[in-house]
Amino acid sequence: NNHTLISSARDRVVIIWDLQTLSSTRTIPVMESVEALISLPSHDYLKQLKLKQTFNSDDPLFFTFGNSGLIKLWSGITGRCLLIQEDKTYEKVANNQYGKDIEHQQIFLNAYFNETTRMFYTNTVDHNIVAFNLKKLKLDKQFIGELGDVLDVRFFNGNENNPLYVVVASNDEKVKIFNMNTWHCQMLKGHTDIVIGLDISYDHSLIATCSKVC
Known part of the structure; x- marks a missing residue:
């Protein structure tokens, strides 16, 4: 009005x-x-x-x-x-x-x-x-907007020269997955401490992560 x-x-x-x-x-x-x-x-x-x-x-x-x-x-x-x-x-x-x-x-x-x-x-x-x-x-x-220290990075569903997604482990308990075409980020939540390492399976169907939690 x-x-x-x-x-x-x-x-x-x-x-x-x-x-x-x-x-x-x-x-x-x-x-x-x-x-x-x-x-x-x-x-x-x-x-x-x-x-x-x-x-x-x-x-x-x-x-x-x-x-x-x-x-x-x-x-x-x-x-x-x-x-x-x-x-x-x-x-x-x-x-x-x-x-x-x-x-x-x-x-x-x-x-x-x-x-x-x-x-x-x-x-x-x-x-x-x-x-x-x-x-x-x-x-x-x-x-x-902020990742902090990046500790590990992997690409999947593509190759390193033309990736579709990049998986990032930073000083956070969440694993971040970026869509390289849109930059939309999805987060995987499961750890209770900083994720320090990750890897992708050969067929790109699984992500393995590890953290500082004992």
Whole structure:
């Protein structure tokens, strides 16, 4: 409606503002520190989500990206949470990195919605750029911003002159697999300490890894 502003902060509330009167109309407790907030340009985008709850056409719906590591959809009129992301990838990152120190954890640094691809793009505390599709709020692509010390590298599903994938062991407990055509990165999780070595089977069907864990 061009006269509503929605703001978020680390004080665990979202405020709806009327720009005509320059006053707040509603304060919504979201129960977590919010680093980014997105209100979609049209409710038509939300048809992909198949929401069970109904909402008014003039309801200022918005998504929050908070320190729980989950994307959530809220109603600006009722103040209710309409949807919580089922993909728990970054909820696990939050738990692994901060443990019980939820108060000071920070996962999403900011967020942006692309109307053409219908995806949310965020950069995260673990130096990644992550794309979530709007339809299921599921992680679609992940680009790694920092590897640290690279300890071992292997190529597979191709040859070293024209590889399709590269597998990397760095100073991390996760094995990273890069698609050389798209640079999308998938992570293999299983070790609890730094992966220091890896190898690929002769037929390129298996990956063997070892870590510092005794």
